[in-house]
Amino acid sequence: MTTKPSQLLELKGIDKRFPGVHALKSVDFELDGGECVALLGENGAGKSTLIKVMGGAHQADAGSLSVDGLVQNWIKPTDSLDAGVAIIYQEFNLVPGLSAAENVFLGIEPQDFGWVRKGEEKAKVREVFKRIGADINPDALCDRLTVAEKQLVEIAKALVREARILVMDEPSAALTKKEVEQLYLLIDDLKEKGIGIVYVSHRLEEIERVADRAIVMRDGARVGELSREELDRAKIIEMMVGRKLENEFPKEIRSPGEIRLSATKLNRGQKVKNISLNVRSGEILALTGLVGAGRTETVRLLFGADQPDSGDIELDGKKLILRKPRDAIEAGICLLTEDRKDQGLVLGQSIRDNFGLPNLKKFSNKGWINKSAEADSFSDYIEKLQIKVSGHLQLASQLSGGNQQKVVLAKWLERNAEILIFDEPTRGIDVGAKYEIYQWMNQLAKAGKGIIMISSELPEVLGMSDRILVMKEGELMGELTNGPNVTQETLMSLAIGEKVEQAA
Amino acid sequence: MKWLKTIFSSDYGMLGVLVLLCVFFSWITFEEQQPEGGDAADSLNRSISKDFNEPGRVLIAGRKTDSGQAFTTRLHGLLIAAGWEIAGVVEGGPPELGKGLRLAFDQNQSLDVLACEQSFVKLAVLQNFRNSEAKMSDVAVMSPESSYWPNFLKTSNLLNVANQIAVIAILAIGMTLVIITAGIDLSVGSLIAVSAVLATWVIREWFGGDEATVGGMITGCGLAIVACSALGLFSGSMIAFFGVPPFVATLGMMMVGSGLAYMLSSGLSIYQLPQSFDWLGRGDDFGGLPNAVVLMIVLYLLAHITMSRTTIGRYIYAVGGNPEAARLSGVPVKKILLWVYASCGALAGLGGVIMASQFKSGDPKYGLMYELYVIAAVVVGGTSLSGGRGKVFGTLIGAFIIAVIQNGMNLTGVQSYTQKVVLGIVLLLAVLLDMLKKRGWKMSI
Numbered sequence: 001m002t003t004k005p006s007q008l009l010e011l012k013g014i015d016k017r018f019p020g021v022h023a024l025k026s027v028d029f030e031l032d033g034g035e036c037v038a039l040l041g042e043n044g045a046g047k048s049t050l051i052k053v054m055g056g057a058h059q060a061d062a063g064s065l066s067v068d069g070l071v072q073n074w075i076k077p078t079d080s081l082d083a084g085v086a087i088i089y090q091e092f093n094l095v096p097g098l099s100a101a102e103n104v105f106l107g108i109e110p111q112d113f114g115w116v117r118k119g120e121e122k123a124k125v126r127e128v129f130k131r132i133g134a135d136i137n138p139d140a141l142c143d144r145l146t147v148a149e150k151q152l153v154e155i156a157k158a159l160v161r162e163a164r165i166l167v168m169d170e171p172s173a174a175l176t177k178k179e180v181e182q183l184y185l186l187i188d189d190l191k192e193k194g195i196g197i198v199y200v201s202h203r204l205e206e207i208e209r210v211a212d213r214a215i216v217m218r219d220g221a222r223v224g225e226l227s228r229e230e231l232d233r234a235k236i237i238e239m240m241v242g243r244k245l246e247n248e249f250p251k252e253i254r255s256p257g258e259i260r261l262s263a264t265k266l267n268r269g270q271k272v273k274n275i276s277l278n279v280r281s282g283e284i285l286a287l288t289g290l291v292g293a294g295r296t297e298t299v300r301l302l303f304g305a306d307q308p309d310s311g312d313i314e315l316d317g318k319k320l321i322l323r324k325p326r327d328a329i330e331a332g333i334c335l336l337t338e339d340r341k342d343q344g345l346v347l348g349q350s351i352r353d354n355f356g357l358p359n360l361k362k363f364s365n366k367g368w369i370n371k372s373a374e375a376d377s378f379s380d381y382i383e384k385l386q387i388k389v390s391g392h393l394q395l396a397s398q399l400s401g402g403n404q405q406k407v408v409l410a411k412w413l414e415r416n417a418e419i420l421i422f423d424e425p426t427r428g429i430d431v432g433a434k435y436e437i438y439q440w441m442n443q444l445a446k447a448g449k450g451i452i453m454i455s456s457e458l459p460e461v462l463g464m465s466d467r468i469l470v471m472k473e474g475e476l477m478g479e480l481t482n483g484p485n486v487t488q489e490t491l492m493s494l495a496i497g498e499k500v501e502q503a504a
Numbered sequence: 505m506k507w508l509k510t511i512f513s514s515d516y517g518m519l520g521v522l523v524l525l526c527v528f529f530s531w532i533t534f535e536e537q538q539p540e541g542g543d544a545a546d547s548l549n550r551s552i553s554k555d556f557n558e559p560g561r562v563l564i565a566g567r568k569t570d571s572g573q574a575f576t577t578r579l580h581g582l583l584i585a586a587g588w589e590i591a592g593v594v595e596g597g598p599p600e601l602g603k604g605l606r607l608a609f610d611q612n613q614s615l616d617v618l619a620c621e622q623s624f625v626k627l628a629v630l631q632n633f634r635n636s637e638a639k640m641s642d643v644a645v646m647s648p649e650s651s652y653w654p655n656f657l658k659t660s661n662l663l664n665v666a667n668q669i670a671v672i673a674i675l676a677i678g679m680t681l682v683i684i685t686a687g688i689d690l691s692v693g694s695l696i697a698v699s700a701v702l703a704t705w706v707i708r709e710w711f712g713g714d715e716a717t718v719g720g721m722i723t724g725c726g727l728a729i730v731a732c733s734a735l736g737l738f739s740g741s742m743i744a745f746f747g748v749p750p751f752v753a754t755l756g757m758m759m760v761g762s763g764l765a766y767m768l769s770s771g772l773s774i775y776q777l778p779q780s781f782d783w784l785g786r787g788d789d790f791g792g793l794p795n796a797v798v799l800m801i802v803l804y805l806l807a808h809i810t811m812s813r814t815t816i817g818r819y820i821y822a823v824g825g826n827p828e829a830a831r832l833s834g835v836p837v838k839k840i841l842l843w844v845y846a847s848c849g850a851l852a853g854l855g856g857v858i859m860a861s862q863f864k865s866g867d868p869k870y871g872l873m874y875e876l877y878v879i880a881a882v883v884v885g886g887t888s889l890s891g892g893r894g895k896v897f898g899t900l901i902g903a904f905i906i907a908v909i910q911n912g913m914n915l916t917g918v919q920s921y922t923q924k925v926v927l928g929i930v931l932l933l934a935v936l937l938d939m940l941k942k943r944g945w946k947m948s949i
Contacts, residue, residue, distance in 0.1 A: 305832060329834040343832055346825035348892045357822055357833040360815040367814045411833070 007069060008033045008196045009085065009165050014053055014063035023049040025221040026063065031165065036187055036197040038211035042240055042402075042430030046220040047200050051167050054198070055087035056080035067165070078107075085165040086158030090173060092150050096143035100136050101125040104156045128156045132186055148179040155186070166190065167198040172206055173428070176290050177492070184210050203457075204233050216240055237431050249463025250435065252442050256283035256466060258316075260450040261333065261419045263302060266311035271297035273474040275311075279419060279450035284441060286465030286482075287454045289495045294474035295454045296338060299421045302452075303335040304328040315419070329358055332418035336408050336425060338454070340401070344408045347397035351389060352378050354396050355411045362414070381410035386436065402433025409440060420444060421452045426460065438464060458488040470494035517941075518886055518901045518934070525905060529912035530654035537653045538622050541574035544648040548619055549582040551646060559587035560616030563608045565594035565601050565624050575621055583619070591615055598629045605633055605640075615643050622647045655915050663794060669907035670796040671696070671855045671862075672874065673900060676881040677807045678736075678848030680899045683882050685824040685844050686891025687750035691739060692852040692878055694761030695732045696871025699856025701765045703728035704774040704866030713776030721781055729853035735761060736849020737842060744841040758875070765868035775865035785862030796858050803851075807896045820844060825892030880927070881906055884934040888942075905930070 009031040016024040024046050031037050041047045052058040053065065056074035065072050067083045074080050080087075094103050104125050110117045125138045134152040142150065151171060158166055172180045187197055187210055199211055207214055214226045216239040224239050226232075237248070262278035271294040279285045287295045300306045302313060304322030313320045315331055322328045325335075337343040345354050356363055356374045363374040378392060385406045389399065396404060405425065412420060422441065426434040441464065445451055455461050461468055462482065470477045470491055477494045480486050539547050552562075562583055566576035576593050584590060591611070594604035601624060608615050624630070625647050633640040655661060675692050682689045703724045707713065711720030735757060742753040787795045811817035819840045822830040831837045855874075860866045885902025887894025909930060913923045 303832070324836075325832050326834040326836060335832060337829075337832060342826070343828045346822050346829050346892065348825045349821060353818060353821070354833075356818065357830065357835060360818060364815050367816060369813055369815060369818065371813075 007031075008067065009054070010066045010069075011050075011054070012064050012066075014050070014060045014065070016049055016053065016058060016060050023220050024053070024060070025219075027217070027220075027222050029054075029215060029222070031196040031198060033164065033194040033196050034191050035212045036191055036199055036210055038207040038214040039198055039200045039217065040207065040214050040236060040240060041217035042432055045217040045240070045430070047217055048169070049220075050217070051087055051169055051198065051200060054080070054085055054165075054167055056085075057087075081161050081163065084163050085167065086161060086163035087167045088151065088154045088158065088169065088171065090170045092154050094142045094150055094153060097141065099139050099141055100145065100149075100153050101138035103142050103153055104128065104138075104160055106157075108161065124160065125156065128159050132156060132159065132189070133182070147174040148176070148182075151175070151183070152186075164194070165196045165198070167200070169200045170428075171199070172201060172203060174291065176292075180206070204236055207231060207236070208233075240431055248431075248435070249460065250438050250442060251463055252446070254282055254284075254445055254466060256280035257448065260316055261302065261452075262314045264312045264314075266298065266301050266313075267309045268297060268301060268306060269309070271474045272301060272308070275471075275474075275476055277469055277476075279452055281448045281450055282445050283467065284445050284451045284453055284465045286461040286468045287452060287471065288456065288458070288461045288468060288491060289471035289477070291456060293471040293495070295471050296423055297474075298471070299335060299423060299452060299454060302328070302419075303333055303421060305335070329415065329417075332416070333421070334358075334412040334415060334417035334419070335421045336405070336412065336423060338423040338427060340404050340408060341397075345396040345404060347395065349396060350393040351387075351396050351399065351407045352392040354407055355381070355414065358411055359414050377414060378410070381414065385410055385440070400430070400433075401428040402430055402437075405429055405433070405437060409437070417449070419450045419452070421454075423454045424456065425453060426455075426457070458491050461491065462486065462488065472496070517937075518884060518898060518905060522901050522905050522908065525908050525912070526656070529656040529908065529915065533655035533657075533912070533915050534652060535655055536650045537655075537658075538650050539648045541571035542578045544571075544621065545575050545578035545582060548579060548646060548648040549586070551649060552583070552617060552619065553586060555644070555646070556616070559583075559589070561589045561591050561608075561613060562617040562619050563591040563594065563604055563615060565604060565618065565620035567597070567621060567623065568595045568600075572621060579619060594620075598627050601627065602629045602633075605629075605637075609637060609639050614639065618643050618645045620645065620647055622650065656912060661911065661915070663792070663797070665904070665907050665911045666797040666800075667794045668911070669903050670794070670800045671858050672877050672881060672906070673800050673903035674803055674858070675852050675855045675874065675878045676885075676899045676903050677803055677896060678844075678851035679878045679882045680807075680885070680887055680894055680896055681811075681820055681844045682750070682848050683879075683887050683889060684820055684891060684894045685841060686827075686889075687743065687841075687844070688754065688879065688889075689736070689739065689845065689848050690751065690754040690875050691735070691757035691761050692848065692855070693871040693874035693876075694758045694765065695735060695849055695852035696856040696859060696874055697765035697868045698735065698761045698768075699728040699732050699853040700860035700866040700870045701769045701774060701868055702731055702866075703857050704777060704860050705768055707778075707781070708774055708776045714778050716778050716781075718780070721778065725857040728857055729850050732853025732856065733846045733850035736852070737846040739849070740842040740845025743845065744838040762868070769866065769868050771868060773865045773867040777864055782861050782864045785858050785860075785864075796862070799854075799858070804896060804900050811896050816840070816843065821892060877906065880931045880934075883938070884931060886934075886938065888938060889935075902934070 007030055011027065011029040014024050014027045027046070027050060029050065039047050039050065049058060053060050056077055056079050067085065072083055095106065098106065101122050105121050110120045122138045129136055129138070132152060132155055134149070134156065136145065136149050136152060142153065145153065155166070171183060175183065190197060201207060208231050211231065212228050214231060214236065215222060216224045216226065216236065218240060226235065258281055259278045260281050264276050266272055266275045275298050277285070287298070289295055297306070301308045304325045304327050307323065313322060315333070320331055341347060346357070352375065355378050360369060363370050375392060381387070382389060387403050387406045387410070389403065396407065399407065425437055429437070441451055441453065453465060465482050468480045468482055468486065468491065472495055480490065564576050564579055566572035573595060576595060580590060580593055591608040592604050594600050625645060630645065679689060679692065706724035706727055707716045707721055711717065711724065739753045739757045742748040743750050784795050789795060790798045811820065819830070819835045822835050823837050823840050827837055856870065859870050881903040882899050883889065883902070884905050885898035885900070887898060906927065909926060910923060913926065
């Protein structure tokens with residue numbers, strides 16, 4: 001069934017240094033046609049650098065890269081495509097204002113003296129879309145497509161260019177469960193056609209489902225390889241972090257106290273319909289559901305980032321009117337946004353400036369900033385949260401996801417928030433840092449704060465929360481007290497729409 | 505090449521460029537300098553006392569100009585003090601010199617020295633005396649020695665550079681803040697006109713024109729600055745509350761402002777102003793530094809401290825770097841935008857007042873195209889047009905780079921049309937450098 005050209009892609013002794021960082025340390029990597037190799041590692045382990053080398057975006061300082069046994073020397077980014085290697089980055093490279101078909105053929109349009117043969121283009125795109133089971137109108141503008149559809153357009157783009165090696169960076173990150181299933185089927189199909197796939201992901205359960213082999217990286221070096229039979233969560237985690245994790249989720253037994261924050265009948269457009277919820281002191285409340293269920297929209301109301309059409313919010317029995325985030329922050333509510341890059345941090349500024357931003361009132365006197373107080377306080381947090389930084393003035397953009405999240409956490413801890421809302425707190429964060437963030441959530445709960453955690457990762461929801469709210473299409477589908485009788489299946493059936501009455 | 509990259513990569517990399525420009529213009533304007541006035545007298549007195557051990561008899565000659573008279577008066581005093589006998593003092597040109605010499609010889613005494621300004625040495629009248637008058641051969645004709653110094657580096661020229669750029673540099677402070685918030689303000693040129701016209705109009709109409717008191721002038725100028733600040737606030741509110749793109753909002757304000765200035769002045773210059781109105785623009789009450797330059801320096805210091813030390817400065821950077829993250833961190837984004845545009849307007853108003861003072865009149869044509877020079881200064885100074893990054897002192901350096909290039913080209917006689925081409929290229933190079941810096945010195949593909 002699989003045609004097996006020997007060593008479709010082979011990297012040998014790849015070394016790459018950036019100023020101050022040894023990003024890749026003599027890494028070997030090999031991929032056969034028709035197999036799917038998972039590339040695993042914590043953030044900062046060097047996966048992204050490695051796939052950039054595969055795509056020709058970075059040139060290795062040492063080592064060789066060969067396709068079909070031929071050593072490649074790529075200079076332009078299109079060189080790798082010509083050799084048959086296509087990279088699908090997490091952030092898609094699509095032009096929003098062009099149609100799906102135009103994007104697929106961007107740069108290689110069938111043409112006569114500059115006139116695009118539109119009919120031919122569209123026909124070919126339809127054919128490719130059919131091959132990969134994509135139900136997309138070739139004329140649809142790209143910015144109207146869903147994330148999953150955009151991903152399919154990217155895959156089509158690679159196939160039209162006759163790529164034989166497909167590198168996918170966190171392909172499932174923004175997909176719904178169902179879309180991820182379709183992606184698996186597509187990957188199986190591509191494998192059958194002899195295409196080699198490199199699959200980069202944080203989600204271990206996906207690796208178990210989709211990969212034939214896994215190559216694990218840590219600190220820029222390849223630390224091991226696991227065959228399909230050896231793929232096992234505990235083992236993978238151990239290799240990735242270099243130590244044994246006793247438990248992925250440090251769940252603690254808590255007895256929540258008084259109700260701190262309560263919202264009654266919140267409404268906003270189609271995304272938030274009649275949502276009532278409350279958080280107790282010392283409690284972690286999980287808010288789950290599929291992507292787009294209205295969870296983020298709900299907490300944005302609690303944070304004053306948006307205004308509700310109707311509904312009340314109370315903190316410790318006092319009614320709050322939240323016109324802007326500043327009001328919520330003053331009241332002691334803070335939000336750790338899902339999207340740290342666009343909403344959580346000012347990437348171009350130093351981490352200390354980011355840390356100080358909501359706390360300047362505390363660190364200033366009549367508008368004058370007391371920089372040393374700010375620096376002292378930040379130093380404390382760097383130590384307490386074990387943030388890995390080169391200095392206070394390092395730019396926020398230069399940190400890994402986990403450390404960025406810790407900087408965001410530090411800025412809110414300094415603010416002494418009473419209610420902390422974590423929106424997908426561990427998305428894009430490596431296993432080690434995840435564990436630390438869980439521990440912090442526990443500690444905060446222990447200190448009597450109220451915590452709301454939005455998460456799509458059901459194991460995380462079950463592993464961390466005391467109470468679980470499930471949303472679907474803006475509505476509350478059910479409220480469950482976490483316990484042994486609550487399973488991923490229970491949650492999933494709620495999330496996809498079987499409403500149940502108050503369970504257990 | 506590596507050191508070049510290092511220089512340009514630093515925050516104030518453009519300072520290196522400014523220094524290089526100054527060196528360059530010093531080099532090509534390196535010329536023989538004639539000392540003038542009192543300095544010339546000092547220099548000549550030194551040469552005379554060096555050449556003559558004993559005092560003798562001297563005839564002093566200088567032009568009948570301010571600096572010539574300063575020369576003769578000072579030299580006269582110096583030589584008398586040194587014990588010389590003064591045969592006479594000539595003030596004027598060749599005829600007066602001839603008369604003076606004739607007189608000196610007629611007194612039947614020997615004349616040792618003719619101490620004169622440089623321009624007298626080669627006069628034909630001296631040659632005539634040499635041919636006709638025997639005594640002339642004993643006379644040492646001495647003039648102040650010339651020295652070599654770049655025209656560019658003369659104190660007067662440097663002050664001139666600073667004074668010429670003061671208005672643009674002051675406006676550029678406001679523009680820097682606006683651009684750091686990822687905005688732009690095209691209206692500052694028009695606001696200069698509004699301010700200059702409004703200030704002078706108020707002084708003429710309300711306080712009696714050239715009879716106006718200091719209080720009246722301050723009221724007029726203050727009103728003009730407040731009005732410009734209000735216009736800036738208006739642009740700012742369009743941007744903050746309605747999300748109008750800054751380019752469009754301020755383009756509108758640019759037209760409105762220019763129109764208002766013409767309406768108020770009926771298109772004419774307003775010049776009915778008291779003598780002392782030029783204090784701000786032309787006076788120099790602080791150790792020889794022009795008042796406008798002193799004001800500029802003070803404002804830059806204030807702006808630098810605001811941007812680096814206060815919460816408002818921090819918020820401005822945050823709003824420019826990522827408005828959504830800033831808002832979710834509790835930064836009052838809208839207030840900051842309003843503040844920034846109002847400040848930019850106020851500084852433009854101040855620029856207009858300075859300009860009115862420099863020209864001692866208000867005219868709706870003032871400030872035409874200034875927005876472009878101001879934006880150029882900010883960009884050359886290394887502030888990123890995409891917002892979130894930039895330094896106030898960088899802008900000052902940028903403004904001076906523009907001023908030095910203009911001044912240098914004036915000194916070397918480059919035509920004004922050519923100057924525009926050169927300035928345009930400088931702007932493009934600055935943006936190019938910024939881009940290269942951001943990309944880590946790689947070309948984009």
